[in-house]
Amino acid sequence: MFQIAKPLDEALAPVTDGSMLVVPREVAGAPMAATRALIRRGVKRLHLVALPTSSLQADLMIGAGCVATLETSAVSLGEFGPAPRFSAAITGQTISMKDATCPALHAGLQAAEKGVPFMPLRGLIGSDVLKYRDDWKVIDNPFGNSDPIVLLPAIKPDVALIHAPMADRFGNVWIGRQRELATMVHAAARTVATVEKIHDGNLLDDSVLAAGTLPGFYVESIAIAERGCWPLGLPDRYAADAEHLALYAKMAATAEGFAEYLDRYVYEKKAA
Amino acid sequence: MTFCPEELLASVIADLIGDVRHVAVGNASPIPATAALLARERGKLQGIGRPYVSLLGSPKHTFWTDGGRELFDCAGQGRIDVFFLSGGQIDGHGNINLVEIGPHERPKVRFPGSFGSAYLYYVVPKVILFRTEHSRRTLVPQVDFISAPGTSEPNVFRTGGPIALVTNRCLFSFANGRFRLESVHPGHTVEEVTEHTGFEFDRPASVGETPAPSPETLRLMREAVAPELAAVYPQFARQVFGVGAFAE
Numbered sequence: 001m002f003q004i005a006k007p008l009d010e011a012l013a014p015v016t017d018g019s020m021l022v023v024p025r026e027v028a029g030a031p032m033a034a035t036r037a038l039i040r041r042g043v044k045r046l047h048l049v050a051l052p053t054s055s056l057q058a059d060l061m062i063g064a065g066c067v068a069t070l071e072t073s074a075v076s077l078g079e080f081g082p083a084p085r086f087s088a089a090i091t092g093q094t095i096s097m098k099d100a101t102c103p104a105l106h107a108g109l110q111a112a113e114k115g116v117p118f119m120p121l122r123g124l125i126g127s128d129v130l131k132y133r134d135d136w137k138v139i140d141n142p143f144g145n146s147d148p149i150v151l152l153p154a155i156k157p158d159v160a161l162i163h164a165p166m167a168d169r170f171g172n173v174w175i176g177r178q179r180e181l182a183t184m185v186h187a188a189a190r191t192v193a194t195v196e197k198i199h200d201g202n203l204l205d206d207s208v209l210a211a212g213t214l215p216g217f218y219v220e221s222i223a224i225a226e227r228g229c230w231p232l233g234l235p236d237r238y239a240a241d242a243e244h245l246a247l248y249a250k251m252a253a254t255a256e257g258f259a260e261y262l263d264r265y266v267y268e269k270k271a272a
Numbered sequence: 273m274t275f276c277p278e279e280l281l282a283s284v285i286a287d288l289i290g291d292v293r294h295v296a297v298g299n300a301s302p303i304p305a306t307a308a309l310l311a312r313e314r315g316k317l318q319g320i321g322r323p324y325v326s327l328l329g330s331p332k333h334t335f336w337t338d339g340g341r342e343l344f345d346c347a348g349q350g351r352i353d354v355f356f357l358s359g360g361q362i363d364g365h366g367n368i369n370l371v372e373i374g375p376h377e378r379p380k381v382r383f384p385g386s387f388g389s390a391y392l393y394y395v396v397p398k399v400i401l402f403r404t405e406h407s408r409r410t411l412v413p414q415v416d417f418i419s420a421p422g423t424s425e426p427n428v429f430r431t432g433g434p435i436a437l438v439t440n441r442c443l444f445s446f447a448n449g450r451f452r453l454e455s456v457h458p459g460h461t462v463e464e465v466t467e468h469t470g471f472e473f474d475r476p477a478s479v480g481e482t483p484a485p486s487p488e489t490l491r492l493m494r495e496a497v498a499p500e501l502a503a504v505y506p507q508f509a510r511q512v513f514g515v516g517a518f519a520e
Binding site: 025027028051052053072073074075076078079082083086087090091093099100101102103104106107110121122123124125126127128129130131132146147148149177178179180181182183235236 | 329338341344383418428
């Protein structure tokens, strides 16, 4: 039987320096406990793909020096303001930025999911988003007549890192309504999942649960991380910790404050 | 009846929405959300059961079950009629900038990013631009970065684009690549709009005042919309309508 629930650091072994790592937006459940573990390990030179946006997770990893290239559509702390370490990294030119638009990231991963080299997408033509993406191409729609359309290469991450409410002892992971996690996982070569808890029984045996289950076939390793999205929320389970996010926004506004945040909440004190 | 600026803006936007099937509103947009829910209440009164309203970021007010892509797939098929966009900068050609200020090689200021704009601006028939800060800092002659262009070459597939720009001072319409001043909000003047707008726009010989929301509109907003809104934007609903979140 699939060996379930490794220690977190062991489960994260597939994420190596220089990996292309795909992570979800916070409303799909951002794996924050795993993110802190990667920072503690000192992972470097990641090509981080955030589907299709990110908040605290990308800001933290950028600030901690884990990211060489960021590919996403936006990074912001939402109601808590701009993402300070992201902004500083762009204006200070310490990371390479591949600006995208949300459906382009979905489409690029869908191409990988299907094993095809590219996906076409409407929009984009005439934008500077397209202008600065030399990996995207414009062709004349072969089924049309003078109809330019953008082709996006498949995004093939080395690892997808997700957090979900539960997994079973067979390695199946229940993601419920957060279907974009399935796209990420199908597209990536390997998947690491953290979960709130282990479910007794086989998730695929219950037809109601099976519809929201990611088969263990795709999953490399699983670790239990209770409240693993903290200080962000997990949909339908727990809300974001607004007080902590406000504290982060304040501390991360300066490099010194951010270093102190890392010391206090990442290197020393584990998520409450 | 007296009204507050938020009620006026929501009323203006609801009129722009008109009779459509599906309005989608992005995150952190309480005034467009108020307008969309107002349009839905009007539809209910007329017995037409439109528009369907999706408030992104609120699981209760969205039907998506196929991940984040479903919104964009819906839009690509023409299943979304109205959407709202904004910009750190908006220029006179309807171009919006959600990315940066300054040269691309060395930007002075970085905004969050383009989100879905570089796609939705092309495929949603009625995009309403909404930017409360009406200044020469935000409304510029030419944006520093085009997240999404206001218009496209004739051979570029485009079923959508901007129809209007609503600010705290006035309402502009947008057609043929230019903005036109339609009305100035009560308490504001055409001179003031000209002074604070960085781009050129068409200005009819006589520009009227934005009509105040009717008593019926205010009643719908306060009695029917506000309690719905309180579940999604509790702070806004309390400030503007004095309504607390209702237990469900």
